[in-house]
Amino acid sequence: MGIKKNLKKLLNSIPKEITLVAVSKTKPISDIFVAYESGQRIFGENKVQELEMKHTKLPSDIKWHVIGHLQSNKVKYIAPFISLIQAVDSLKLLKEINRRAKQNNRIINCLLQVHIASERTKFGFEINEINEILDESNKLENICIKGLMGMATFTEEKSQLNSEFTKINNLFKKIKNKKINTLSIGMSGDYELAINNGSTMIRIGSTIFGNRK
Numbered sequence: 001m002g003i004k005k006n007l008k009k010l011l012n013s014i015p016k017e018i019t020l021v022a023v024s025k026t027k028p029i030s031d032i033f034v035a036y037e038s039g040q041r042i043f044g045e046n047k048v049q050e051l052e053m054k055h056t057k058l059p060s061d062i063k064w065h066v067i068g069h070l071q072s073n074k075v076k077y078i079a080p081f082i083s084l085i086q087a088v089d090s091l092k093l094l095k096e097i098n099r100r101a102k103q104n105n106r107i108i109n110c111l112l113q114v115h116i117a118s119e120r121t122k123f124g125f126e127i128n129e130i131n132e133i134l135d136e137s138n139k140l141e142n143i144c145i146k147g148l149m150g151m152a153t154f155t156e157e158k159s160q161l162n163s164e165f166t167k168i169n170n171l172f173k174k175i176k177n178k179k180i181n182t183l184s185i186g187m188s189g190d191y192e193l194a195i196n197n198g199s200t201m202i203r204i205g206s207t208i209f210g211n212r213k
Helices: 003-013 029-037 048-057 072-078 091-103 127-137 158-175 191-196
Strands: 019-023 042-045 063-066 084-088 108-114 143-150 182-184 201-204
Touching (some): 003 019, 003 029, 029 048, 048 063, 048 072, 084 143, 091 108, 091 127, 091 143, 108 127, 127 158, 143 158, 158 182, 158 191, 182 201, 191 201
Parallel strands (some): 042 063, 063 084, 084 108, 143 182
């Protein structure tokens, strides 16, 4: 099945209020453009250099999201155009985003990444740190915290995934307000479970573009 059909099938299977981020990392410009012509406007990348290149070569109305770990020294390259930084995992990074946003006369939207996986290699704040980080973020005038993001354990064990998604959803419900309204959980293998656990934004790559080589 081609990208257009994959995208149509996916959009027909999820509630209309769910925001779909098409994860286009490692995919060529031509594939992204097929998805764009099918109506998709939000794309996610995890490498700054690749993101910069694609931003310059694709239509300007695309909303680009950083979905992977972002180093503080790379923020300056994406600050002029980035729509959402999904994986803010340290106060240092938050302050650097604020500094670069100010230089560009912008307010940059961010999600706080929460560590929910059993793997310690995954990034993110601990649940008990979030309120403190939210308090600190209120002092930063050029960022806007829109919600939370989580990456579940790489497993097919649904009970574990369900437990991890429930954990972040419970936190999200406690902090949710008019401004904080985004919960980004769920990828190609587990997005249905994530939606059942309160996800408002899913990050889908292989289901749209096919498996990566």
